[in-house]
Amino acid sequence: MTTELLAPAAPAPALLVHPPRILGVGTAVTATSYSQEEVLDAFEITDPKIQSLFRNSAIDRRNLTLPPVDDTGSRIAEPQGDLLDKHKALAIEMGAEALRACLKRAGADLSDLRHLCVVTSTGFLTPGLSALLIRELGIDRHCSRSDIVGMGCNAGLNALNVVAGWSAAHPGELAVVLCAEACSAAYAMDATMRTAVVNSLFGDGASAIALMSGPGAPEPADAEGPSILKFASCIIPEAVDAMRYDWDRTQGRFSFYLDPLIPYVVGAHAEIVIDRLLEGTELRRSDIRHWLVHSGGKKVIDAVVVNLGLTRDDVRHTVGVLRDHGNMSSGSFLFSYERLLDEGIAEPGEYGVLMTMGPGSTLETALVQW
Template identity: 75%
Template sequence: MTISLTHPQDPPAPGRLPGISQITGVGTATSGTSISQTELLDILRIEDPRVRSVFLNSAIQRRHLTLPPPDGTGRRAPEPQGDLLDKHKKLAVEMGAQALMNCLKDTGASLSDVRHLCCVTSTGFLTPGLSALIIRELGIDPHCSRSDIVGMGCNAGLNALNVVAGWSAAHPGELAVVLCSEACSAAYALDGTMRTAVVNSLFGDGAAAVALTAGGGQDVAGPRILKFAGYIITDAIDAMRYDWDRAQDRFSFFLDPQIPYVVGAHAERVVDRLLAGTGLRRSDIDHWLVHSGGKKVIDAVAVNLGLRRHDLRHTTGILRDHGNLSSGSFLFSYERLLSENVVQPGEHGILMTMGPGSTIETALIQW
């Protein structure tokens, strides 16, 4: 018999933290056309120097977008809300299905292995939800358990991961998938104003899927999910919102210019709560995978957490190459980290997303 000498009130040693579930695969997909910021300014015929500066100083080089076709004069006319909803449905299903298939390939699993599908989207409203449409599109077993997380915004990927990690722990050996599919082109208002410029200069279309299992044995590759922590900055609840714009007669996304600094100022609080009781310090974290929310947001988080440029290389790289992909951005960064083949067994990582609420979500993982 082995007797533990650890006092019940002592935090567990970092190398022996229990896991909730395990990440076994990831896959991503994009849609539309890859367009540079300068090309987009020309396509939209934006001449206002203030608006142009928002695009050109965004630290974004290219994004995948599906824009309306030019009219007889060559202009891109704003799409009615009904057309935007149709666009969201089409793109979210197409990208989502591809990301899911890529994830299963990475996992070494098949569609018949999927037992729970959780779909996340905030760029359009669907009933029945995206999960039902994906199940029909791919021919997944209609008995598959499913859930949909709608309207939580850019932080929602980790909200979904939290819920599905719990489902996975309650169903050991069964495969669950979280799918984030964001057709940000379907949330654009092309009016050339400064309010919409902040949004139009930032977001891109993309989908990402991550597979989870629990109790799969020691030979399963991928990090274990150890813990979650989140925080809602209720004083800034209206700083990021997607609501009805009566002047435009459509939904419109709003970002308060101060939100990067608000998020940055609260980042320490959430990370400290995440690490509390684990025996870990921030300096023990080997990999940081932060939502590509925008240059100012990333800079504010880096300053407040004392992170180096190298720590956030995947975050800034995804922002540069794809823009803000909303709820799936952190999974694009995770996939890019894995492609480097630098992660070692025992290393720890922190996943962080930020979005409307205003909300910060985090997860602690270990390889």
């Protein structure tokens, strides 16, 4: 008789000892909004299968900065260098607007900012967007900063996790996570189904969230936003290639790829990560009053709803953001959070879950309490 030795299970993520409180949120989009029909017309798409993708996306409008037209009225294909320039210009413009709106809602000024973390996946810059925004806005040169680049749609919560740790180590100091995604700078012009899936989904957007822990942070009764209690992650290594942004040798540029099966892969793992998030808290899923899920696409949202047993009302803001703006990558969940705050229905003591998903393939979650 043999005894099989089993590795001990990994401990569940612990509650934060000094949970930071969310003080404000702000969002911004680019100037031009298009309906799905207008995008089809702009790119002269006539393939019925591709048209069907656009029309059945549950998206009404998206903010996009499309390429200029030539003498015949057709859109001009932009080389990778022009797309990088577009990313830089749009990310700085939207990012500055979202940051200002966030600080205003938090009752703070640019001079109060002590750490700026900027998230993006729609372009690569050195120096990063944090340094460019500090120069653009005249933020104190001694402001601590970080850039999270290339993690994709889940990255907003990855950044929030990291900055929550910074906040706990710097009580009373204001930190901001800013997601700036110029998805127009990753738009591919061809007639393939691969790019059609992406082109029917993404829009430009930026969002920012401010947090502070310890002395100086508002007490629960005085705060609009919740405290961040805990984070949990789940990576699906076998689906590492299911969502990616890599070099397209045919076009000589970067392009997105989304596996058609990814909504079902994500949905199948949603229960696992939520159970891990709630482990050790004595909370059940039914105790969660507010669900703020990434607006990844109609099928992704449906898969999460089915696997977690949520109602359509639970994901009303997720669905509304997708309808009005499309998928804005890393910052989409903060657009939903802003809509929840604007409703003014969150009561002290209520719990909420933030959930994002993206390349890896990964799911990221956070537990919050008002």
